[in-house]
Amino acid sequence: MAIAHVVFDIGKVLIHYDPHLAFFEILPDAAERAAFLAEVCSHEWNLEQDRGRSWEEAEAEAIARHPDRADEIRAFRTNWAKMVPYAYDDTVAILRELLAAGVDVTMLTNFASDTFREAQGIYPFLTESRGVTVSGDIRLIKPDRAIYDHHVESFGLTPGNTLFIDDSAANVEGARAAGWQAIQFVAPHQLRADLKALGLPVAA
Template sequence: MTEIRHIVFDIGKVLIHYDPELPYRRLIPDEIERRLFLDTVCTGDWNVEQDRGRTWEEAEALLIADHSSHEANIRGFRQNWHEMVPHHYEGSVAILNGLIDAGHDVTMLTNFASDTFREAQQRFDFLNRPRGVTVSGDIGLIKPDPAIYDHHVASFGLEPSATLFIDDSPKNVEGAKAAGWQAVLFTDAKTLEADLERFGIGRGW
């Protein structure tokens, strides 16, 4: 196994909590109506296109054209985005900071809309600590497209086989492996510590 010299973190559900249902518990109190809205109107497939670079204005207009009665709640997605990311995960952020403090080369690769990522950076200062970040919304590519992994490698001068990727999505982990990276599925900080140790990066970092 190649020695790991680069560590790449995903962000959502690895370093910060993300749940789009949180503000809609207030906006649409009825559980059945709320679920229907998120399953058929502001869906995950719709939201991921903002991660790919589509503007919120265009995204809202597309939905409002077909669901005019839901206009307020459609616009409420971006307006209340801050409620969807209420806190960070102390354990994984401690690992991130520990790795950086110990001198490891740490970057981030995330599916994130450009504007909401900058908002997250302002709220969570640890997102400014790694050497750099590839934001899908900035470059028009999303994981697990092989091109986004290659873009990150080229941008930060990484050696794929010496790179360890940490992501909560199985398909994104598999995408990294297909690009020649090492990769682990994030579930919690304790498991991540064990994974790092397995790759020769012990608790001393």
């Protein structure tokens, strides 16, 4: 089906994200830092903030498990901006090409509510699409089917005419299961080629 709507993920598609960057000075030993981010402030722990849990609740939960790491746990939120140090300019250029060509573009992201607004302040292009579904706002996360359906309903999309771009294979499969078209982001040049092959108005 012809693509009428393009939906971008944000982290690792439009902006870089790496929690290690917030802890280079606090935990300079690479092995200790990796263990902290695997066991204390893990991806799964942080995902609950993307699902809408407050940072106060998150910190209390982690400190209860690791009372000796309280300062480091609180540093996750305090130093969050260090985790998103730059945009993927070539992907942003693609986003803007689509918008300039009149393509309907929205965004769908797993992101905590407050850090997303902080990210919009750092990266104004995150305000340029028709709108954004933020998981922390609605307490749903990818790849759950409900968040894709919510996005369709919110923005009046037709699933079969909607193309989703995400770096996560699981999230791409989640979109396909919801009836969307989807491609996995690996690099801006590959995204450009994929969009061009699908007939979207981007330069070769």
